[in-house]
Amino acid sequence: MTNFADLGLSQKVLSAVADAGYATPTPIQAGAIPPALQRRDILGIAQTGTGKTASFVLPMLTLLEKGRARARMPRTLILEPTRELAAQVAENFDKYGKNHKLNIALLIGGVSFDEQDRKLERGADVLICTPGRLLDHCERGKLLMSGVEILVIDEADRMLDMGFIPDIERIAKLIPFTRQTLFFSATMPPEIQKLADRFLQNPERVEVARRSSTAITVTQRFVASHAKDYEKRAMLRDLIRSQDELKNAIIFCNRKKDVAELFRSLDRHGFSVGALHGDMDQRSRMTMLANFKDGNIKLLVASDVAARGLDIPDVSHVFNFDVPIHAEDYVHRIGRTGRAGRSGASFTIVTKRDVKFSDAIEKLIGQKVEWLSGDLSELPEPMESHENGRRGRDGRRDRKKDVERSGRDRAEHKADTAHSDSVAELESVVERVVAVKPERNAENKHSQAGRNNRPGRAQTPANDDNRDRRGRNRRDHDDGPTPLGFGDEIPAFMLIAGKA
């Protein structure tokens, strides 16, 4: 078995890798690092979770030890499809480049331009970019691309999906033809192959076994539900509460507006929850992700921005609130759990109108997914009103529970009818969650003190949109300090760990 020390990496890099606790390279690393160090072009076919990022970060660090950056002339350039992925690559440079004195510049949208410009002025060894912001800097004449020695195109197939290829071509034209190019893609459809042929010269092709279907360590279940959103939400809450070993979970919705809505609902029901989608401001996106990774937030409601590539180790559960329209996205979504051989669980809520999509999923993964407690044909009648309580499925619920539930349904009804899909409002709630996070525990969770403690954006005009027309935070008037009174019902693991 190969060892990192056998790949030709520098001492500085090797010592940082050892400090990070890695001894053995993954197949993509073992295959790509030696030729990359010899300045060969690389065509890497690998999914995230295979150690792909380090397979270009480590050789780049070694190669960058020779030479120095000049003002406005970056030496290397990495293109990523989403801001979060770009930030994640930057973190890798910090981790493995801790023994180097390299200037790393992260050029992504949604954050201040000036700070990025100052970094470019100082001379960047590594630029990590989303295409739009990079082109923006180029068009302002702030960047000279003629000094770029290494170009990395990551997640090429996803760039294609997202319509970034014209931008990538424009950027590539600005970079000298003598450069070294490292090109990565999870799949190799004909368009991507054509692109690779144009961008790469005599590349070393490194392919690691594609995770064609879902990891066997992930338990997958379909859960039948009626299509009404409040019924799906009730179903989801029941599911979450019934999990014995839920450490943390990502809950996927198909639409941004549903992310916002579901987030609000779970928050009102007292869950430790965050949200992530592309219309949220960048600071909230970053904070949410960091808090979820750190375990400060147990549930993350997300759009497919979080489906691919994000390195969140050890997610115990994935819930699909909506069945993904494209079956491939299902594989990516549930791939967020059961990583590195760990076990994971995934639940997908399926309604009658989703059947063609759930069928497509089973076809793609080549297996039938078991139903949790009866398929759609066994689904009980929908509840007629909230006051009746939900009819138990297969008599699972006793009467006492139903009584308890009718009160809860009233609360749910209230929460749901006070409905709003405003992104600004979601962000307002995000602010609150983030603001109270460190001190938050079972006791102060709903306290006014925590609620009104909001640092940061209060002065900016944008934040005014986050308040309602009466100039106060919407949440402050719609329910009391203990809005839903679940008390002991919330499992301990769902609460923010104030005690730990």
Add this chain to the structure above:
DNA sequence: AAAAAAC
């Protein structure tokens, strides 16, 4: 029936 990305 969607999401993502520049201002």
